[in-house]
Amino acid sequence: MRSFACLFLCWMASLGAAEDRAISPAEIAYQKGDYATAVEQWSDEARQNGVSSGLLSALGNAEWRLGRKGRAMVCWERALLLDPRDPVALAGIRHALAAGGTERPAPTWAETYASFLTEDTWLILATTCFWVATLCIIVPRLRRRAASEWNHRTRVLALTLLVLCIPGLWGGRSLSARAVVRKVEVSLRLTPTLFGEPLNGVTEGDVVRTGRPLNGHVRVTTADGKTGWLRTGEIELIRGATLPADLDQKAAP
Amino acid sequence: MRRFLASTVLLLLGLLARAEDRVSWEITPRVTAPGQPFRLQIMVESDVLLGGAQQVDREIRPPRGMALRLSGQLVRPDSNEATLNFSGVAPDQEGEYVIPAFTLRFARKLIPVTPIKLIVSNSVAYQRTAQARAELVLPERTFYVGELIRGAIHLRGGDDESVVASFGLESIAEGFTLAVTADRQPLPAKLGQGMRTSFELTPIREGTSELSLRGTMLIQNTDTPAFGNGNRDRPFTFRRKLVVEHVPERGRPADWTGAIGAFSAEAVQVSKDRPEVGEPIRLRAILTGTGNLDRLIPPEIPGNESWDVLPATERRRQAEEQRFFVYTLVPRLPGKLLTPALRFSTFDPLTKQFSRIEFKPIEVTVTGNAPAQVDLVTADPAAPVGAKPQVAAGLAAPAPQRGTPIFRGVPTLSLASSGAFWSGNGLLLAGLLVLTGGVLYLGYLAAHPEIRRRRRARSIIRSALLEAASARRRGDRHAFAQSAVRALQVGAAALLDAEEAAMTQGDLERVLPGVPRPLLDELFARAYGNRFAEGAGEAGLPREDETLELLRRLQSLL
Numbered sequence: 092m093r094s095f096a097c098l099f100l101c102w103m104a105s106l107g108a109a110e111d112r113a114i115s116p117a118e119i120a121y122q123k124g125d126y127a128t129a130v131e132q133w134s135d136e137a138r139q140n141g142v143s144s145g146l147l148s149a150l151g152n153a154e155w156r157l158g159r160k161g162r163a164m165v166c167w168e169r170a171l172l173l174d175p176r177d178p179v180a181l182a183g184i185r186h187a188l189a190a191g192g193t194e195r196p197a198p199t200w201a202e203t204y205a206s207f208l209t210e211d212t213w214l215i216l217a218t219t220c221f222w223v224a225t226l227c228i229i230v231p232r233l234r235r236r237a238a239s240e241w242n243h244r245t246r247v248l249a250l251t252l253l254v255l256c257i258p259g260l261w262g263g264r265s266l267s268a269r270a271v272v273r274k275v276e277v278s279l280r281l282t283p284t285l286f287g288e289p290l291n292g293v294t295e296g297d298v299v300r301t302g303r304p305l306n307g308h309v310r311v312t313t314a315d316g317k318t319g320w321l322r323t324g325e326i327e328l329i330r331g332a333t334l335p336a337d338l339d340q341k342a343a344p
Numbered sequence: 345m346r347r348f349l350a351s352t353v354l355l356l357l358g359l360l361a362r363a364e365d366r367v368s369w370e371i372t373p374r375v376t377a378p379g380q381p382f383r384l385q386i387m388v389e390s391d392v393l394l395g396g397a398q399q400v401d402r403e404i405r406p407p408r409g410m411a412l413r414l415s416g417q418l419v420r421p422d423s424n425e426a427t428l429n430f431s432g433v434a435p436d437q438e439g440e441y442v443i444p445a446f447t448l449r450f451a452r453k454l455i456p457v458t459p460i461k462l463i464v465s466n467s468v469a470y471q472r473t474a475q476a477r478a479e480l481v482l483p484e485r486t487f488y489v490g491e492l493i494r495g496a497i498h499l500r501g502g503d504d505e506s507v508v509a510s511f512g513l514e515s516i517a518e519g520f521t522l523a524v525t526a527d528r529q530p531l532p533a534k535l536g537q538g539m540r541t542s543f544e545l546t547p548i549r550e551g552t553s554e555l556s557l558r559g560t561m562l563i564q565n566t567d568t569p570a571f572g573n574g575n576r577d578r579p580f581t582f583r584r585k586l587v588v589e590h591v592p593e594r595g596r597p598a599d600w601t602g603a604i605g606a607f608s609a610e611a612v613q614v615s616k617d618r619p620e621v622g623e624p625i626r627l628r629a630i631l632t633g634t635g636n637l638d639r640l641i642p643p644e645i646p647g648n649e650s651w652d653v654l655p656a657t658e659r660r661r662q663a664e665e666q667r668f669f670v671y672t673l674v675p676r677l678p679g680k681l682l683t684p685a686l687r688f689s690t691f692d693p694l695t696k697q698f699s700r701i702e703f704k705p706i707e708v709t710v711t712g713n714a715p716a717q718v719d720l721v722t723a724d725p726a727a728p729v730g731a732k733p734q735v736a737a738g739l740a741a742p743a744p745q746r747g748t749p750i751f752r753g754v755p756t757l758s759l760a761s762s763g764a765f766w767s768g769n770g771l772l773l774a775g776l777l778v779l780t781g782g783v784l785y786l787g788y789l790a791a792h793p794e795i796r797r798r799r800r801a802r803s804i805i806r807s808a809l810l811e812a813a814s815a816r817r818r819g820d821r822h823a824f825a826q827s828a829v830r831a832l833q834v835g836a837a838a839l840l841d842a843e844e845a846a847m848t849q850g851d852l853e854r855v856l857p858g859v860p861r862p863l864l865d866e867l868f869a870r871a872y873g874n875r876f877a878e879g880a881g882e883a884g885l886p887r888e889d890e891t892l893e894l895l896r897r898l899q900s901l902l
Contacts, residue, residue, distance in 0.1 A: 121742060133744060145746025152742045179740045186738030211759040218769065229776065233783050267758060281679070290679060291649060315648070316682070330758055 121149070126156040134334055142333040144174035150334070151183050160193060160296030161273035162335040165327055168298065172267060172329065175206040193296035194314035196269070205262025210330075213263050217256035224249035265300070267330035270311065272297045272321070279319030283308035291317045299326065365390045365455050367448075375463045376434040377470030379477065381578055382462070384412065384430035388448060388455055394426045395419060395451040403446040406581075409435030410462070412443070413560055413579035426450070431578055433477075434464045476505040476538075476563040478580035482545075482555075487588045488693050491604040492636035493545040494525075499561045499580075501537035508575060509562035510539055519553035519588065521546045546636075547588040557582045597689035597698055599643070604691050605635010610666075612703045614673075614683065621678050621712035626656060629669040629686050629703045637667040643688040645671055650681050675710040682707055794841065798902045801838035805831045805899045809892065816888050825870035828891050832867075835898040856898060863887055863894070 117132035130153045137146055151166030164187060170180035187193045198206070205213065227246035231238040238246070275295045280287030283306045293299065293313055299321070302310035308320040327336050366389040376382050388394065396419050406412040412432040419426045428448070435441060443460040482495040499507045515522045524543045531538040545555070558581040591604065608631075615626040631637065645653045652674040675681060682705035689700050759765050789795060808831030815823035833847040836855040840847075849864040866887065 115744065118742070118744065136744075143744075143746070145742075146744045148746075149742030149744040152739050155739065174746075177746070179742055179746070182738060182740035190738060214759045214765075222772075225776070229780060233780065235787070264760070290677065330761075 117149075121153055124156075126153045129153040130157065137334055142169075142173070144170040144177040144180065147173065147333075148177050148179035148183060151180060154335070155183060155187070155191075160187065160191060160294075161271055161327070163187070164193065164271045164296045164298060165273075165329065165335040168269070168271060168329040169333070171206070173209060175209065187296060191296065192294070193298070194293075195298040196300055196312070196314045199262065199265065201258045201262035202266050203262070205259045205266055208259060210260075210263030210267055213256055213259040217253055217260055220249040220253040220256060224253060268301050268328075269298050270301045270309070270326040270328045272299060272325060273327050273336075274325045277321060277325050279311070279313065279317060279321060280308070281319060283310070283320040287320060290319045293321070298329075301326070301328065365453070367455060367457050369457070369460050371460070371462055373468075375465050375468055377468040377472075378434060378436045378438060378464055378466065379472055380434050380464075380468070380470045381475060382432050382434060384432055384460065386428045386430070386448070386457060388426045388428070388450075390424045390426075390450075390453060390455060392452050393422070393424050394453065394455075395421070397426060397428060398449045398451070400428060400448065403449065404430075404443065405446065406432070406443055407435070407441045408583060409437060409581075410441055410443075411558065411579035411581040413577065415577050431576065433579060433581075434462065438464050438466050440464075471503075474503040474505070476501050476507050476561060476578060478559075478561060478582075480557065480582040480584065482584060485693070487547050487586055488591050488604055488691070489547050489550055489588060490591070490602050490636060490639065491547060491693055492639065493547070494634070495543050495545055497541045497543075497557065497559070497580075497582075498531060498535060499539045499541070500531065500535060501563075504566055505563045506566055507538045507561050508564050510541065511560055511562070513541060513557065513559035515543075516556040517545065517553070519547060519549045519551065520555060520586075521548060522555075547586070550588055550590050552585055552587050555582070555584045555586055591691050592696070595698055596691075597700070599687070600689040600691065600698060601641045601643070603635065603640050603688065603701075604693055605633055605637070606692050606694070607631055607633030607635060607637075607690050607701055609701050609703045612683065612686070612706050614706065614708060617706075618709050618711060619675055621675055621710055623712075624654075624672050624674050625708070627671045627673050627683055631667045631669065631701065632665060634665055635690070637665065640667060640688075642669045642671075643686055645684045645686060648684070650677055651675060651684055653684060675708070678710045678712050680707055680709050794838070797838045797841075801834045802899060802902045804834045805895055805902070808834075809895055809899075812888070812892060812895070821870060822874070824888060824891075825867050828895060829867050829871040831895055832864075832898060835895075835902060838902060855901070856894065859894060860890075863890055867891060 115132070115136075117129045117136070120126075120128035120132065130150060133146060133150045133153065137150070147166045147170035151163045151170065154166060155163035163183065167180040167183045167187075170177045171184075174180075184195065188195055208216070224246055227238070227242050227249065231242060272293050272295055277293050277295075278289035279291040279293055281290050282288065287308075291313065297313065299311040299313050302312070302318075304310075304323065305320075307323055309323055309326060310318065311321050311326065312318045367386065369384065369386045372383045372385070373380075397417055400414045400417075404412060404414075410432060412430050415429050415431040417426060417428040426448075441462045441464060443462070445459050446457055448455045448457060477500055479498040479500060480495070481498060483493070487493055497513075499510055501507045510528060513524065513527075522543055522545050524541060526540070526542040529540045529542070531540050539561075541559075547553070558579065560577045560579050562575050563578050564575050591600075610630040610632045613628045613630070615628075616623070619625045631640070642655070647653045654672040654674070656670045656672045669686065673683065685705050686703040687700060689698050691698050808827045811827040812824050812831075815821075815827065830844075832852055833844045836842075836847045836851050837844040839855050840851060842851070849861065849868060852864055853859055853861065
């Protein structure tokens with residue numbers, strides 16, 4: 092017990108030390124208005140140590156300041172996938188919608204529900220509940236004994252949680268199936284062809300819902316309900332690489 | 345001279361004495377029941393020629409709840425007497441009612457009238473339904489500024505009287521506007537004979553106000569001959585205190601523009617459902633319900649990249665309790681487009697709740713080709729020339745260290761996209777299914793032991809057949825008989841659910857009906873005879889083929 096208390100205190104102390112950390116050069120650059128440096132350093136940090144919601148949302152802020160709406164929206168949306176309540180990402184998206192001229196589909200009730208936890212957390216929770224419920228049902232049969240009251244309670248609790256996870260899984264799936272338009276002045280096309288008839292204009296930073304891919308295009312639905320096709324390279328899925336893709340860089344042969 | 349003065353004073357005193365006017369009144373009946381009609385007659389005798397009284401209705405002020413109207417006056421031009429007749433209706437509450445003193449204005453003289461008292465008592469027998477009467481129909485609740493309140497005055501005939509006309513409706517409604525919408529309409533059949541005057545009332549300010557309505561109805565006795573002139577008038581008056589409030593600000597939606605009532609979105613229609621690009625079509629939304637329909641401000645529909653929206657006016661006549669909102673839509677792009685949604689909020693005075701009315705969009709297929717470029721106006725036209733774009737100031741301060749270390753190094757793929765996750769779960773599930781199947785199978789075998797027993801017997805018989813064939817090739821009759829007898833015993837025991845060693849020739853005959861007993865005896869003697877005597881069982885003819893056939897037959901039974 093004493094060793095456990097010591098470990099806990101050490102962990103708390105390390106957290107406290109983390110709070111008293113020094114300001115990183117990237118943050119200093121951001122505060123000075125050198126957003127390009129901030130983006131570069133935060134990107135390096137993400138490649139070395141992996142991403143977190145705070146790092147992605149900070150990167151999104153810097154990208155937005157540089158006028159790269161698409162990259163900024165990708166960063167913020169990905170930050171929200173990691174932490175649905177990240178205040179920096181939420182503020183950034185609100186600002187982009189209100190003053191930045193971008194559009195984002197209104198979340199459905201399932202997406203609002205799903206944003207309570209991350210998609211992976213919903214899946215882990217649902218899987219755990221499934222296995223607990225399954226074992227609670229099967230084990231007494233294998234042992235040829237009547238299920239105890241504790242078993243019944245656990246089974247009901249697990250099944251209830253599993254049912255509650257279903258809309259979360261559904262909403263999380265549709266949340267991560269969205270994409271951000273990365274190109275400026277893109278036309279939504281009627282058909283997935285090279286010379287498809289333009290239907291509607293979408294712009295960089297707009298968030299769209301994606302559907303099936305076909306012929307190098309993806310069927311998308313815009314925030315105002317218009318449906319059409321966009322080229323695969325014109326959008327970037329929110330669930331994908333940790334940092335926004337560099338569309339100017341040609342793919343390796 | 346002194347006598348002359350005295351006589352003059354006496355004469356003047358006499359003249360003064362004659363100058364006192366005499367006023368008397370009479371109410372018939374003296375005591376009335378609540379709501380009962382009565383007649384008031386005022387008789388005036390003066391020392392001058394009176395002529396006709398003027399503006400009597402303005403001078404006389406009946407008490408609250410009492411209707412009183414001058415119905416006529418009898419004046420002779422050469423007489424100093426006048427008789428004024430009033431018709432009235434007693435108040436609905438019991439009590440003593442006093443008509444305050446007032447002044448009769450004659451051409452040459454003003455004559456004061458003392459207060460007049462009327463007693464209203466419930467003890468008076470009076471059949472109200474026999475008389476013509478007036479009823480005010482107005483909801484009793486809190487009203488709201490801007491609301492349209494529909495009310496009516498029902499002039500209902502009775503058993504003895506019928507209403508033939510009405511006139512002189514006057515209203516005193518401070519804080520309200522009143523408009524008569526229908527006058528002298530026949531009453532619905534269920535209310536009997538009579539007339540109906542409908543009106544609309546709109547509160548224009550908050551507070552408690554009094555609505556006063558009065559008028560006169562012309563009634564006729566039902567037993568009056570058809571060409572007789574038995575008409576007479578009867579006044580009516582209503583005073584109602586109304587409480588008016590503003591529509592509550594709490595919970596008031598931003599798109600509420602003054603709609604008060606109970607409405608419903610009836611339908612949305614378009615004049616053409618397959619227009620071309622640029623072809624104007626008319627969108628008509630039909631709203632029904634009760635409330636201030638006429639005062640609703642048509643909701644604004646902003647234009648978008650699909651539609652240009654222009655306001656329009658409806659030429660069709662609108663029915664009561666129905667309102668059209670009409671717009672002209674010009675499609676800008678081809679394809680299947682949805683008309684703009686039309687929505688606004690209303691306030692229901694009965695439930696005191698706000699609700700939202702929404703006309704759902706309908707699909708319109710727009711044909712034709714899109715213009716080369718659609719210019720979307722996103723700049724503020726009111727902004728000054730050269731103004732700098734608004735600086736993005738809504739970003740929060742970044743906190744890159746935010747988040748616990750467990751979120752570091754998030755994989756590029758989600759768990760749902762991970763093959764290892766699903767394959768691991770699949771393997772676990774498959775293992776669980778195999779384990780469950782195995783346990784169930786073992787349980788089944790435990791519940792049916794004959795399966796294992798017969799399986800074992802089949803195995804033993806198969807090996808016995810092989811051993812017997814081997815013994816036969818060697819010429820070892822004893823070994824042949826031993827393996828055959830053991831196989832027969834095992835097979836019979838499996839079929840009879842008995843011990844193997846206890847199986848005798850009789851048991852084998854039960855299992856294999858028709859088997860030759862000598863063959864069995866010979867086999868058993870050859871197999872077990874040595875136990876009892878050396879060389880026993882060696883005699884007899886070799887019948888190996890028959891024995892093997894017997895074993896195969898037993899095998900087929902298992």
